[in-house]
Amino acid sequence: MEDLWSxxxxxxxxxxxxxxxxxxxxxxxxxxxxxxSVYIQILVKILEVTVRKLDEKGGSMEQEMGELxxxxxxxxxxxxxxxxxxxxxxxxxxxxxxxxxxxxxxxxEELVSWNLLTRTNHNFHYISLRLTIIWGLxxxxxxxxxxxxxxxxxIIGLTWLVIGTTLVGFLPNNRLKNWLSELxxxxxxxxxxxxxxxxxxxxxxxxxxQKGGICVANHTSPIDIVILANDGCYAMVGQSHGGLxxxxxxxxxxxxxxxxxxxxxxxxxxxxxSRLRAHVAAKTNLPILIFPEGTCINxxxxxxxxxGSFEIGGTIYPVAIKYDPRxxxxxxxxxxxxxxxxxxxxMTSWAIVVNVWYLPPMTRRVGEDAAQFANRVKSAIxxxxxxxxxxxxxxxxxxxxxxxxxEQQQKMYSSMVMGKKGRNSQEPHTESTRRQ
Amino acid sequence: xxxxxxxxxxxxxxxxxxxETGFTPAHIVRxxxxxxxxxxxxxxxxxxxxxxxxxxxxxxxxxxRIIGAFFSPGQETVDFHSFVRILAHFRPADxxxxxxxxxxxxxxxxxxxxxxxxxxxxxxxxGKISRAELLQVLRSMLEMQVTEEQLESIADRTIQEADLxxxxxxxxxxxxxxxEKVNIDHKxxxxxLR
Numbered sequence: 001m002e003d004l005w006s007x008x009x010x011x012x013x014x015x016x017x018x019x020x021x022x023x024x025x026x027x028x029x030x031x032x033x034x035x036x037s038v039y040i041q042i043l044v045k046i047l048e049v050t051v052r053k054l055d056e057k058g059g060s061m062e063q064e065m066g067e068l069x070x071x072x073x074x075x076x077x078x079x080x081x082x083x084x085x086x087x088x089x090x091x092x093x094x095x096x097x098x099x100x101x102x103x104x105x106x107x108x109e110e111l112v113s114w115n116l117l118t119r120t121n122h123n124f125h126y127i128s129l130r131l132t133i134i135w136g137l138x139x140x141x142x143x144x145x146x147x148x149x150x151x152x153x154x155i156i157g158l159t160w161l162v163i164g165t166t167l168v169g170f171l172p173n174n175r176l177k178n179w180l181s182e183l184x185x186x187x188x189x190x191x192x193x194x195x196x197x198x199x200x201x202x203x204x205x206x207x208x209x210q211k212g213g214i215c216v217a218n219h220t221s222p223i224d225i226v227i228l229a230n231d232g233c234y235a236m237v238g239q240s241h242g243g244l245x246x247x248x249x250x251x252x253x254x255x256x257x258x259x260x261x262x263x264x265x266x267x268x269x270x271x272x273x274s275r276l277r278a279h280v281a282a283k284t285n286l287p288i289l290i291f292p293e294g295t296c297i298n299x300x301x302x303x304x305x306x307x308g309s310f311e312i313g314g315t316i317y318p319v320a321i322k323y324d325p326r327x328x329x330x331x332x333x334x335x336x337x338x339x340x341x342x343x344x345x346x347m348t349s350w351a352i353v354v355n356v357w358y359l360p361p362m363t364r365r366v367g368e369d370a371a372q373f374a375n376r377v378k379s380a381i382x383x384x385x386x387x388x389x390x391x392x393x394x395x396x397x398x399x400x401x402x403x404x405x406x407e408q409q410q411k412m413y414s415s416m417v418m419g420k421k422g423r424n425s426q427e428p429h430t431e432s433t434r435r436q
Numbered sequence: 437x438x439x440x441x442x443x444x445x446x447x448x449x450x451x452x453x454x455x456e457t458g459f460t461p462a463h464i465v466r467x468x469x470x471x472x473x474x475x476x477x478x479x480x481x482x483x484x485x486x487x488x489x490x491x492x493x494x495x496x497x498x499x500x501r502i503i504g505a506f507f508s509p510g511q512e513t514v515d516f517h518s519f520v521r522i523l524a525h526f527r528p529a530d531x532x533x534x535x536x537x538x539x540x541x542x543x544x545x546x547x548x549x550x551x552x553x554x555x556x557x558x559x560x561x562x563g564k565i566s567r568a569e570l571l572q573v574l575r576s577m578l579e580m581q582v583t584e585e586q587l588e589s590i591a592d593r594t595i596q597e598a599d600l601x602x603x604x605x606x607x608x609x610x611x612x613x614x615x616e617k618v619n620i621d622h623k624x625x626x627x628x629l630r
Contacts, residue, residue, distance in 0.1 A: 090498065
């Protein structure tokens with residue numbers, strides 16, 4: 001018994017020193033040991049090699065057509081139409097009637113290869129022993145190795161946030177306080193980001209939101225806050241909660257001003273706007289972070305922006321956030337999962353890989369009303385992040401997108417039929433006599 | 437989703453349906469769930485718009501024709517039985533079934549599949565694919581990507597190759613002959629369950 005206990009203690013010590021030495025301290029200073037990027041690369045290789053097999057549902061259009069045409073003597077590059085060509089489209093169409101796996105995501109978003117998370121493969125069937133073993137290993141690694149690590153980090157990060165901000169709160173309001181507060185915030189968010197194995201790539205850093213401005217971003221999950229706050233300090237806006245969240249919120253306010261609303265206040269649009277306006281007007285305050293969609297969207301499109309945020313005035317700094325779906329689905333479906341459930345899922349994913357683009361600041365033009373301005377910002381964000389811009393008339397846009405995809409297919413097919421010749425070619429067709 | 441048996445009991449004449457089409461109970465249940473998912477207004481019937489709501493289908497160049505295949509002329513809705521019967525044509529062939537000439541042709545035989553494919557082209561159901569009908573299909577698949585002249589020359593060439601009795605149209609026999617080397621069973625089958 002004694003031995004067991006001492007072994008446990010030693011293990012715990014080793015555990016903590018590894019944590020502090022390798023993860024926390026570099027995280028606090030914004031350095032990276034490169035472990036995460038190596039991890040991600042290994043992961044990508046493994047996923048590519050082992051899981052391609054799953055997509056046996058048929059190759060590309062060229063492959064399928066080639067097989068259909070094999071009985072002909074010419075090869076596809078010569079360009080020819082065959083009566084069997086239509087079979088390809090026919091079967092694809094029927095398959096979609098029987099089982100439409102595309103939810104709201106168009107083909108670009110569909111996972112070509114499965115990323116070994118059961119939750120992303122809706123039709124999980126027994127495919128092969130090898131795959132199942134690898135999947136099992138994946139489960140063990142994710143739940144038994146990664147998960148405890150991440151939970152520990154998250155707890156440390158949040159505890160440090162509360163303690164640190166409370167301590168800083170005791171200082172009188174001066175530059176030292178602001179600097180320390182920023183430091184504390186950054187450190188804690190970095191630790192939290194490590195706690196999710198998040199790899200974030202920031203683009204166009206010179207457009208980073210400045211003090212006295214408003215930062216506007218598309219919303220996919222509560223983690224967005226951690227993602228953005230890893231690279232700068234923002235004043236958070238939101239409802240004040242009770243419980244653990246409340247503790248965190250109250251201590252954060254001690255070190256630098258955030259804007260927390262009571263539930264009753266939120267209903268009064270004017271009160272909200274004036275408070276935000278006051279915050280923005282004080283030029284030394286940190287930029288406020290707002291998600292104008294109002295709710296979490298699944299990261300393939302940008303929904304309508306609520307115009308309230310755009311009535312405050314001041315400079316808007318748009319930011320586009322795009323998660324890489326290969327490593328985990330970051331979207332929080334708040335109807336389906338509660339926060340704890342969601343965080344557990346996040347912590348047992350492989351990793352979170354994000355791209356953040358800072359867009360040039362925008363201000364409201366003369367004669368433009370808040371709604372139009374909101375739309376303009378939304379388009380900019382959607383365009384940058386490669387997301388679909390759902391216009392006011394959502395159905396109209398969707399119809400247009402479908403036409404584009406149809407055209408895409410037609411283009412691909414026509415290049416097979418016409419060979420290199422296309423609409424603009426002047427080449428005469430050679431009418432040679434062929435024997436079947 | 438419900439257990440297999442409880443879902444099956446909801447479907448009238450399900451035994452007959454399975455006999456006729458060769459689908460297993462598991463297949464039927466899966467198709468029934470899919471039918472219900474498509475039937476958003478819970479009318480028990482599907483209309484062309486319900487098919488049109490499927491994204492992937494709307495993007496398919498010949499999507500409209502495929503939808504049309506489900507609706508007999510004059511019919512505006514399709515019920516579950518018809519839905520299943522049509523899809524039954526695309527069931528992979530039963531390798532184990534003995535070739536018994538006295539039994540009626542199974543619905544998913546090579547000939548049945550070819551007949552179905554033929555009807556895709558032959559919209560007026562006169563038993564021949566005319567030049568105009570061929571052009572229509574070509575146009576759907578190629579639309580803006582080729583000129584009208586190019587379309588016509590493709591159609592000419594295709595008819596020239598397949599038309600054996602020189603009546604400037606492709607009959608079912610000619611269609612079948614020109615595709616005799618294609619592995620129809622493989623290419624015109626859907627795997628309903630993995």
